[in-house]
Amino acid sequence: MKNLTELCLYEAREGLLNKDFTSKELVLDHIDKMESSRSLNAFITETPEIAIKSAEKSDLKLIKEENGELEGIPLGVKDMFCTKGVLTTASSKMLSNFIPPYESTVTENLWSEGAILLGKLNNDEFAMGSSNETSFYGPVINPWKSNNDQINLVPGGSSGGSSASVAANIGLGALGTDTGGSIRQPASFTGTVGLKPTYGRCSRWGIIAFASSLDQAGPITRNVRDNSILLKSMCSHDTKDTTSSSKEIPNFENAIGRSIKGLKVGIPNEFFLDGMSNEIIEIWDKGKDWLKNSGAEIIDISLPNTKYALPCYYIIAPAEASSNLARYDGVRFGHSVKSSDINEMYKATRSEGFGDEVKRRIMIGTYVLSSGYYDAYYLKAQKVRSLITEDYSKVFKDVDVILTPSTPSSAFGLDEKSNDPISMYLNDIFTVPVNLAGLPAISVPATLDSNGLPLGLQLIGRPFEEETIYSFAKIIEDSANFKNIEKQWWLK
Amino acid sequence: MSLDKDNVIKIANLSKISFKDDEIEKILVDLNQIIDWVDQLAEVNTDKISPTFSSFENDKGMKKREDIVSDGDYREDITINAPNSEEGFFLVPKVID
Numbered sequence: 084m085k086n087l088t089e090l091c092l093y094e095a096r097e098g099l100l101n102k103d104f105t106s107k108e109l110v111l112d113h114i115d116k117m118e119s120s121r122s123l124n125a126f127i128t129e130t131p132e133i134a135i136k137s138a139e140k141s142d143l144k145l146i147k148e149e150n151g152e153l154e155g156i157p158l159g160v161k162d163m164f165c166t167k168g169v170l171t172t173a174s175s176k177m178l179s180n181f182i183p184p185y186e187s188t189v190t191e192n193l194w195s196e197g198a199i200l201l202g203k204l205n206n207d208e209f210a211m212g213s214s215n216e217t218s219f220y221g222p223v224i225n226p227w228k229s230n231n232d233q234i235n236l237v238p239g240g241s242s243g244g245s246s247a248s249v250a251a252n253i254g255l256g257a258l259g260t261d262t263g264g265s266i267r268q269p270a271s272f273t274g275t276v277g278l279k280p281t282y283g284r285c286s287r288w289g290i291i292a293f294a295s296s297l298d299q300a301g302p303i304t305r306n307v308r309d310n311s312i313l314l315k316s317m318c319s320h321d322t323k324d325t326t327s328s329s330k331e332i333p334n335f336e337n338a339i340g341r342s343i344k345g346l347k348v349g350i351p352n353e354f355f356l357d358g359m360s361n362e363i364i365e366i367w368d369k370g371k372d373w374l375k376n377s378g379a380e381i382i383d384i385s386l387p388n389t390k391y392a393l394p395c396y397y398i399i400a401p402a403e404a405s406s407n408l409a410r411y412d413g414v415r416f417g418h419s420v421k422s423s424d425i426n427e428m429y430k431a432t433r434s435e436g437f438g439d440e441v442k443r444r445i446m447i448g449t450y451v452l453s454s455g456y457y458d459a460y461y462l463k464a465q466k467v468r469s470l471i472t473e474d475y476s477k478v479f480k481d482v483d484v485i486l487t488p489s490t491p492s493s494a495f496g497l498d499e500k501s502n503d504p505i506s507m508y509l510n511d512i513f514t515v516p517v518n519l520a521g522l523p524a525i526s527v528p529a530t531l532d533s534n535g536l537p538l539g540l541q542l543i544g545r546p547f548e549e550e551t552i553y554s555f556a557k558i559i560e561d562s563a564n565f566k567n568i569e570k571q572w573w574l575k
Numbered sequence: 576m577s578l579d580k581d582n583v584i585k586i587a588n589l590s591k592i593s594f595k596d597d598e599i600e601k602i603l604v605d606l607n608q609i610i611d612w613v614d615q616l617a618e619v620n621t622d623k624i625s626p627t628f629s630s631f632e633n634d635k636g637m638k639k640r641e642d643i644v645s646d647g648d649y650r651e652d653i654t655i656n657a658p659n660s661e662e663g664f665f666l667v668p669k670v671i672d
Contacts, residue, residue, distance in 0.1 A: 282629075442590075
């Protein structure tokens with residue numbers, strides 16, 4: 084029998100239902116793969132015992148035909164989701180001893196459909212970063228390497244463990260979170276499919292908060308169909324999250340293969356950047372042709388406030404972060420430094436527990452919210468956010484989706500940008516506006532660049548129109564005929 | 576707007592984070608670079624524009640529910656991760672003399 088990690092999620096689902104193999108066999112192959120891929124540093128916590136026990140339960144359910152929609156399917160979970168009884172760190176020293184007494188709604192939904200936890204995945208500390216290099220547990224290595232040299236590349240971030248593990252076939256899919264591009268940018272860097280759903284589609288309850296008005300959970304998978312399957316089981320209307328939507332949850336998989344004939348695709352003029360590489364422009368053009376050949380109409384559009392999205396984001400996200408991260412004070416959970424003075428205890432705990440990027444963002448956030456600066460920065464940014472949102476509402480009267488590159492470049496080398504915060508922030512230039520406007524968007528692998536590294540295209544949709552996005556994404560996927568990594572150099 | 580060392584110390588104090596002297600120099604440079612960069616928002620005309628605090632369902636506001644107890648009794652779960660707790664309470668250093 085071939086190694087079962089070569090299957091994708093929907094193939095494994097079929098194999099399990101046909102009794103071609105058991106969930107235990109599927110899970111054991113994935114555990115082997117996880118253990119032999121440790122050089123990628125994708126997992127913070129491996130949970131093989133939980134996985135085997137769950138697989139045995141799933142196999143009984145499959146025999147009795149009492150199976151859930153993801154019965155017996157092993158998945159990786161970003162370490163931002165609280166998992167009951169399993170270490171949950173947010174990749175921070177601050178939470179390096181935190182074992183949640185509760186389960187996040189999204190993971191609870193997955194387990195109730197029979198999915199199986201393989202382990203907890205590395206990410207940038209508190210999901211703040213675009214390269215997975217800010218993790219207390221060290222950087223994740225991208226399974227992709229350039230044709231020209233053998234240096235280690237970043238897997239993108241903040242969901243770098245999620246993207247790397249899926250690209251390396253460790254798990255049939257992974258959960259990520261996306262506050263400014265943290266699912267789509269790593270998906271683009273690793274040749275995987277990553278979707279950020281509409282704000283409110285997935286409950287945020289039990290997800291460690293970064294910027295609450297922007298955070299959203301989403302799936303990273305090896306193809307578009309797998310993505311749609313995983314999303315369906317993640318969503319629910321959750322009374323524990325006041326921003327959880329009560330909109331009907333469609334069977335997203337039905338959108339795969341749906342015709343896009345006559346639908347309209349917007350190409351935003353403002354996403355052409357000065358000095359953007361020809362390779363990015365070429366694949367963008369190719370994407371337009373693919374959609375046109377499938378009967379869609381291509382329309383030039385304008386999103387005039389695009390250039391303000393990143394600075395706007397770098398006020399709002401740190402402001403919300405500084406407030407959310409105030410809870411880490413060494414009193415109730417997490418890292419704690421003893422002192423006889425309470426203020427000294429707070430300061431010592433936070434200075435030791437947080438890494439540099441997290442401290443930077445807390446400082447920025449505190450500054451823009453502080454007396455005298457609130458109006459000039461925080462309130463101003465929220466007004467600019469209104470303008471950005473309005474740009475999108477206007478164009479979505481004329482077009483059904485927007486097509487853009489996912490990232491301004493392919494994956495870069497470890498340490499290449501880690502000393503320059505702004506150059507790191509610029510990675511998210513195409514993804515950030517989507518979070519500000521609360522829209523759904525996907526990154527689909529579209530091609531390899533001249534170095535043999537993946538580049539993704541992004542499709543942005545109207546609120547709650549993930550189905551339309553999936554229909555378009557499937558066409559890009561079929562046209563691109565993208566092939567995953569051939570040489571698994573990291574295996575031991 | 577440019578920050579100086581005193582501003583950074585004040586913000587650090589509000590943030591309950593302490594920095595060593597050499598760290599202050601470094602974070603001062605980083606913060607000024609970031610503040611300079613976000614300052615470009617000043618050029619956007621936002622007269623008569625109202626702020627968006629959340630994009631949730633077009634900002635119609637959050638749902639509210641009746642203020643009744645529907646869950647609870649997790650005292651042990653809640654204190655289980657506390658570095659110091661006693662009889663179901665969190666322990667902190669003495670705050671009032």
